[in-house]
Amino acid sequence: MEPFMSTYTVNGVTFALMQGDIVRVEVDAIVNAANAALAGGGGVDGAIHSAGGPTIMEECRKIGGCPTGSAVATHAGRLNAQYVFHAVGPIYQQHGDEEQLLASAYQSCLDLAERYQIKSIAFPSLSTGAYRYPVTLAAPIALRTIVRHLQQPTSLQQVLFVLFDARTLDTYKRAMQQIHDDF
Numbered sequence: 001m002e003p004f005m006s007t008y009t010v011n012g013v014t015f016a017l018m019q020g021d022i023v024r025v026e027v028d029a030i031v032n033a034a035n036a037a038l039a040g041g042g043g044v045d046g047a048i049h050s051a052g053g054p055t056i057m058e059e060c061r062k063i064g065g066c067p068t069g070s071a072v073a074t075h076a077g078r079l080n081a082q083y084v085f086h087a088v089g090p091i092y093q094q095h096g097d098e099e100q101l102l103a104s105a106y107q108s109c110l111d112l113a114e115r116y117q118i119k120s121i122a123f124p125s126l127s128t129g130a131y132r133y134p135v136t137l138a139a140p141i142a143l144r145t146i147v148r149h150l151q152q153p154t155s156l157q158q159v160l161f162v163l164f165d166a167r168t169l170d171t172y173k174r175a176m177q178q179i180h181d182d183f
């Protein structure tokens, strides 16, 4: 096992928390931390469009936008994936119901996963970069939404959380320990 990877099994589904760059993983769907205009930007969004090439932005332009708390699918261009799910998390302290919006951004990706019957998906930590959601608050919301989803029948066999830095990984690991004990 890689040193910076923690693996759990949730209802038969492999669930791993790892440190890394999300554009380098090989999965059926990579989740993007997008904005409501699907206009591209920095962080995960910048990395995905630059590694995946211009066809992803062409599809985004055709779709036109995505409300906060939701997600839309495009193909994945040159990435090692079939799809990119562009999820729009809330900007911290700009929405009244940001916990619900963050959970619903993750849930929308899980709904797309079932719709496309995909087996593996990689998530970044939505909203905790440019959108400034504190990781300590965001991690339990993200993990609970996913773990709860995996309690039901699912096409998913592997869920990865790809976290950019050691501190974020550590925060997710702690939150997962807490949640795993509850389930």
Ligand code: AR6
Pocket (backbone or CB within 6 Å): 020, 021, 022, 023, 033, 034, 035, 039, 040, 041, 042, 043, 044, 045, 046, 047, 089, 124, 125, 126, 127, 128, 129, 130, 131, 132, 133, 162, 163, 164, 165, 168
């Ligand atoms: N792989 C994995 N995680 C990454 C990567 C990467 N390549 N790059 C950054 N992170 P952010 P948000 C981490 O800002 O907060 C964009 O401009 C980063 O360290 O990408 O949802 C969009 O266009 C942080 O922990 O997403 C939107 O306008 C986490 O990913 C806006 O930013 C999320 O940071 C979205 O902001």
